Amino acid sequence: MSDLLIEARGLHKAYGRTEALRGVSIDVAAAERVAITGPSGSGKSTLLLSLAGILRPEAGEIRYAGTRLDDLSEAARTRLRRREFGVVLQFGQLVPELTALQNVALPLMLERHDRASADRLARSWLERLDAAGLADAVPGELSGGEAQRVAVARALVTSPRVVFADEPTGALDTVSGEALLIALYDAAKEADAAVVTVTHDNRVAARADREVRLVDGVVA
Numbered sequence: 001m002s003d004l005l006i007e008a009r010g011l012h013k014a015y016g017r018t019e020a021l022r023g024v025s026i027d028v029a030a031a032e033r034v035a036i037t038g039p040s041g042s043g044k045s046t047l048l049l050s051l052a053g054i055l056r057p058e059a060g061e062i063r064y065a066g067t068r069l070d071d072l073s074e075a076a077r078t079r080l081r082r083r084e085f086g087v088v089l090q091f092g093q094l095v096p097e098l099t100a101l102q103n104v105a106l107p108l109m110l111e112r113h114d115r116a117s118a119d120r121l122a123r124s125w126l127e128r129l130d131a132a133g134l135a136d137a138v139p140g141e142l143s144g145g146e147a148q149r150v151a152v153a154r155a156l157v158t159s160p161r162v163v164f165a166d167e168p169t170g171a172l173d174t175v176s177g178e179a180l181l182i183a184l185y186d187a188a189k190e191a192d193a194a195v196v197t198v199t200h201d202n203r204v205a206a207r208a209d210r211e212v213r214l215v216d217g218v219v220a
């Protein structure tokens, strides 16, 4: 057996007449950092959301640790996602009514951790991302970069096998964008998690172990 974590073959996904994915195959090995790049509209987000089990492609197969992800029921996919995956999206992923600490602790609370241990772990992840001082702030009080650091802490708090990040640095200036990505890569490495990032940014792609470039819904 190889150490392949994700094996996707021949993925097709259309939105009405727009074919976003036209036969994409991609593998991700355990602890590997893969950057998905390509022009706007080439299908990067659609591929990421499909691999993360959030979108269901119309054709093709996705195996996660040998299990067919695309065949699972919605409930089973949600359970697997909560247990095995961390996700950082572009915007609005923090719950506005909760503090940063409560946002980071939320995935643990959903997994029935007790409050004290969830808060302790959440605080330690905020510290690792240099965001301990933000613990009591609500998302409306955070800058774009601060909110993204909190979102990264929340994606890692459950010790996922894979972190999926859709343009995590898109809203940030060059310096804070790169710092956030380094923090994500370092934290994932420490936790032995694979990272799949969608990015327009060459510097981000250069830090990955491998770049997969999409053009018009196929791997270029």
Ligand SMILES: Nc1ncnc2c1ncn2[C@@H]1O[C@H](COP(=O)(O)OP(=O)(O)OP(=O)(O)O)[C@@H](O)[C@H]1O
Pocket (backbone or CB within 6 Å): 015, 016, 018, 019, 020, 038, 039, 040, 041, 042, 043, 044, 045, 046, 047
């Ligand atoms: N929910 C949707 N409804 C209709 N069309 C969509 C939807 N989501 C994406 N598309 C279309 O599918 C194609 C691929 O979109 P996708 O967002 O996957 O590309 P992308 O490479 O991530 O683009 P960007 O870099 O601009 O974020 C585009 O033509 C887009 O307009």
